Every structure is written in structure tokens, then in C-alpha cells.
Amino acid sequence: MKKKIAIIGSGIAGLTIANLFKANSNFEIMVYEKEKILSLEEGYGIQLAPNSISILNKIGFLNINNNNLFNPLVLNFYSGDDKKICNLDLSNFNSEKIKYTTLRRSTLIEFLKSNLFANNIRFGKEIKKVSKIKEKLLINFKDNTNDLVDYIVVSDGVFSNTKSVIENKNNNPSYSGSIAIRTLLQSTQDFIYEEKSISLIMLKNAHIVIYPVNKDRKLNIVTIIRQKLKTNIDARALIQKEILSQNKNLENLFKGNLESWPIYTSKKPSKSIYENLFYLGDAFYTFHPTMAQGASQSIEAAYELFNLLSKDSKAVQNLYFKKRLEKTKLINSRSKLNYFSFHLSNPLMVKARNFLLKKITKKEKFLNKYLGSIYKTI
Numbered sequence: 001m002k003k004k005i006a007i008i009g010s011g012i013a014g015l016t017i018a019n020l021f022k023a024n025s026n027f028e029i030m031v032y033e034k035e036k037i038l039s040l041e042e043g044y045g046i047q048l049a050p051n052s053i054s055i056l057n058k059i060g061f062l063n064i065n066n067n068n069l070f071n072p073l074v075l076n077f078y079s080g081d082d083k084k085i086c087n088l089d090l091s092n093f094n095s096e097k098i099k100y101t102t103l104r105r106s107t108l109i110e111f112l113k114s115n116l117f118a119n120n121i122r123f124g125k126e127i128k129k130v131s132k133i134k135e136k137l138l139i140n141f142k143d144n145t146n147d148l149v150d151y152i153v154v155s156d157g158v159f160s161n162t163k164s165v166i167e168n169k170n171n172n173p174s175y176s177g178s179i180a181i182r183t184l185l186q187s188t189q190d191f192i193y194e195e196k197s198i199s200l201i202m203l204k205n206a207h208i209v210i211y212p213v214n215k216d217r218k219l220n221i222v223t224i225i226r227q228k229l230k231t232n233i234d235a236r237a238l239i240q241k242e243i244l245s246q247n248k249n250l251e252n253l254f255k256g257n258l259e260s261w262p263i264y265t266s267k268k269p270s271k272s273i274y275e276n277l278f279y280l281g282d283a284f285y286t287f288h289p290t291m292a293q294g295a296s297q298s299i300e301a302a303y304e305l306f307n308l309l310s311k312d313s314k315a316v317q318n319l320y321f322k323k324r325l326e327k328t329k330l331i332n333s334r335s336k337l338n339y340f341s342f343h344l345s346n347p348l349m350v351k352a353r354n355f356l357l358k359k360i361t362k363k364e365k366f367l368n369k370y371l372g373s374i375y376k377t378i
Contacts, residue, residue, distance in 0.1 A: 003309075004149040006139055007031045009156030010038055010121060012105075013281025013298035015112035017153055019059045020306040022116060027309075030147070031116070032125040032139075034156070038113055039106075044182050044259075045213040045220030046108065047198075048101045050093050052296035054377035055303045059115060062097060068107045070212040071099040072198045077357055080203040080246050082192060085354045088361045090198075093375045100375075102198070102211045102220070108295070127162045130274070137274060151309065154272075155280040155298070158264055163283055167273060173264040176288055178339075179227045181235045181260045185210075185253060187217035192249070195219065200342070202353075203246050207342040208253070209292075221253055224263070224289065226343060235260040263288065269325055275317045278305055285328045290338035293331050293374065300327070303378060331374060 005021060007014045010033040021027045053061065071094075077085040090100045113121075129140040130152065139147045154162050163171045185191075193199040193210060195217060201208040205226040213220045225242045235258040244251055266286040272279065281298035301324055308316045344350045360366050 002026060002028045003151065004028045004147075005030070005151045005153060005309075006137075006147055006149040008127060008152065008154045008162050009033065009281075009283070010035075010113075011155060011157060011281060011298070012108060012112070012295050013283075013302055014153070014155035015109065015116070016055070016059075016299050017155070017280065017302035017306055018120060019112055019115050020302060021309075022120070023059070024306075024310055029120060031121045032127075032141075032147075033121060033123050034126040034161075036124050038109070038121070038123070044105055044184075044222070045102055045211060046105045046295045047211065047292040048103070048108075048299075049293065049296050049375045050095070050098045050100060050377050051375050052299035053101055054098045055299050057097060058303075061111065064107075064111050067215045068103060070102045070196075070214060072102055072196065072211055073100075074194070074197040076194055076197050076199050077354075077361075078193070078199060078201045079350070079354065080201065082201075082247065082249060086358045086361045087197070088367070092364070092367065093372060095377070098377050102213055104213045104220075105295075107214075127165055130166050130277070132274060135276075137276060150276065152274070152277040153280050153305065154277065154283050155302075156283055158266065158282040158286040160279075160283040163279065166277065167270075171267075173266050173286055175229045176263040176265045177226055177228075178263045178288075179225050179230075179233060179238065179260055180263050180289070181223045181225065181239060181258055183221050183254060183256045183258050184213075185219045185221055185256060187212070187219050190252070191219075201250070202342050202344070202350075203243065204345040205343050206242055206246075208243070208250070210253070222289075224342075229262055233260045233262070269321070269328060271317055271321050278317065278320060280305065284324060285332075287328075287331055288335045288339055290342060291331050291335045291374070293335075297327070297331065300378060327374075334370065334374070 007018050010031050018029050018031050021029045073091040075088040126142045128142045131138050136148050137152050156162050158173050187195040199210040208223045210221050239254050265288050269285045280301050305320050
């Protein structure tokens with residue numbers, strides 16, 4: 001008899017695991033989304049390292065329109081005065097069909113959605129209660145419908161309301177101490193950075209990341225600024241005060257529409273009270289974005305859970321949680337180190353950081369340990 005899986009949330013994590021299980025005839029899947037539609041706005045860019053591309057290729061990502069992707073080969077480091085410090089060769093982690101990739105989030109969501117049948121996704125479904133009936137889980141939705149399933153996969157984001165309902169406790173994330181500001185820019189001849197690479201500009205208490213999201217010279221720009229949490233964020237005023245006051249030449253980056261949001265990160269990951277319920281993606285743990293592994297880890301975790309459930313492994317929850325916790329600790333420690341080093345303000349420490357960057361970005365052994373352990377294909 002087929003095992004029935006309910007997937008809560010239609011983001012990258014939920015749609016990835018749905019695509020993986022779609023090809024396994026031993027399972028029946030249903031994705032439940034509380035919104036009325038699946039948002040496919042143009043949206044912002046994401047970075048996908050080889051660890052996630054190798055998984056997406058298993059479900060047909062190689063067939064996606066290549067014009068909607070970009071494969072930057074280099075990460076360039078810049079000081080706040082636009083001087084190039086050094087670069088890191090990302091191609092060292094690539095293979096012929098598995099390459100570091102940048103794209104719009106909406107492009108990936110559209111790809112994942114198009115591989116599913118229309119009857120595999122139900123909208124306007126918000127969980128009211130979950131209870132155990134023998135070895136199965138009964139889901140009661142707020143629209144007075146229900147579903148009895150073998151497994152539940154919760155992937156409804158950092159502010160997972162589902163997690164709070166199921167575990168009957170507050171699971172609110174913590175404010176990271178930073179604000180993110182995003183804009184899109186059409187590359188022009190007067191663009192001073194290398195438009196075919198990823199650019200990382202490090203300033204006092206802030207950093208800016210710029211990268212192409214397609215072959216049409218469209219650039220995604222994300223600025224991370226250390227800032228106390230505020231109810232209302234005036235993004236343009238914040239850019240003026242914290243960024244342009246340090247380098248007026250950066251003004252051309254922010255002429256378009258600006259979107260801003262406070263960055264939240266998770267508290268300690270935890271298992272569910274139900275052994276056949278699993279948290280995935282940001283619902284499991286939300287990272288600070290300084291390793292650019294949020295989307296990649298959602299995809300990687302989906303593949304890990306898919307394999308464990310497909311093999312009908314014993315103690316799946318313990319095996320999955322142990323592996324996820326190990327990877328989470330690794331990425332979290334590196335994210336915090338990056339966050340600290342990107343935002344240095346003391347001139348002597350900045351000078352030391354830049355000197356060290358020039359050295360370590362050429363050390364293959366160090367890079368294989370620091371990045372290769374995360375980027376390795378799966």
C-alpha cells in the first residue's frame with residue numbers, strides 16, 4: 001500500500017521534496033499551501049551551490065532555459081572604497097553539469113511547480129490541529145477539512161505557524177541584528193564591478209552582495225546592515241545614512257525600487273513530538289545569509305529526508321535530525337564568522353582581514369575544508 005505524505009508549504013523545500021517523491025510510486029503526495037495562489041513574482045535572486053544543483057539535476061533542472069540562469073565563476077572581494085582585494089575561484093567546485101548557479105527565486109519555483117500535477121497542490125489550507133491515530137497523523141485544517149497521512153513534512157518557512165500549532169509552544173525566531181535591503185539593477189556600461197561575477201563589498205557594519213540572475217545582465221543587489229529592530233524601515237534613508245555616507249560612488253546601485261526586511265534566524269533546532277513528522281528548510285533552521293546556503297540547504301535536506309523515507313529506514317527522525325543538526329552547526333559557525341569579518345570597522349582589523357583574504361583565497365586545502373565540505377555534490 002502506498003504511503004501518504006502531506007507537505008505543508010509550497011516554497012523551495014516543500015516543492016523539492018514533492019518533486020522527488022513524485023517519481024517514487026510507493027508514495028502519494030499532497031502539498032498544502034495556506035495562501036490562495038503560488039506567488040511567481042519576479043522577485044529576488046538566490047545562489048545555488050553545487051550541493052543543491054546536483055540534486056535538482058536529478059529532477060530535470062538541466063533542461064531549464066539556460067537564459068534564465070547564470071553561472072558566475074568568481075567571487076570578488078572589495079573594500080568600502082571600491083578597491084578590489086582579491087577573488088575566489090568558484091569554478092574549482094564545479095563539474096561539467098554541476099555548476100555554481102545564480103537565478104531568480106521565481107525561476108526555481110516555476111520549475112519545481114511545473115513538474116507537479118495540478119492536483120498535487122491545494123491552496124487556502126492552514127493547519128488547525130494535528131493528532132495521532134494509531135501509526136498515522138490526522139490533519140485538521142481551518143476550513144473544516146482533514147487528511148489522514150503516514151508522514152507530515154512541514155516546510156512553511158521561518159515563521160512556521162504550523163510548528164507552533166503542532167508542538168503547542170512558541171517557536172518564534174530571533175532577530176539577527178541586521179536589516180536586508182534588496183533591489184534589482186540593469187547592468188550598464190558605467191557599472192564599475194565585474195558583471196559576470198559575484199561582488200562582495202565590505203563596509204563598516206554592512207556589506208553588499210551583487211550578482212547576475214540571468215543572461216540579460218539583470219543584477220540582484222542585497223545590502224545587509226547592522227541595525228536595531230524597527231517597526232518601520234525607511235530603506236532609502238538607511239542606505240543614505242549607513243552606506244552612501246561611507247562611499248558616495250555606490251549611489252548608482254540604489255536608484256531602483258528598494259525592498260527591506262529584518263533578518264531573523266532560528267533558535268535551537270528541535271524534533272517534533274511525532275516521530276513521523278519532519279521539519280524542512282527554514283522551518284527546521286533559518287541561517288544568517290552570509291554563507292548563501294539557505295536555498296541550497298532546503299534542497300539538500302529535502303533529498304536527505306526523501307532517501308531515508310524511500311529506504312524505509314528505522315528511526316528516520318533520529319537519523320534525519322542528527323545529519324541536519326551536524327550540517328546546521330557547520331554552516332551556522334561559518335555564517336557567523338563571515339558576518340563578523342564582512343562588517344569590521346577597526347582600520348587595523350580591516351587591514352589584517354584583507355591581508356588574510358588574499359592568502360586564504362589561494363589556498364586550495366583551506367578552501368576545500370571551508371567551502372568544499374559544504375559545496376560537495378550529493
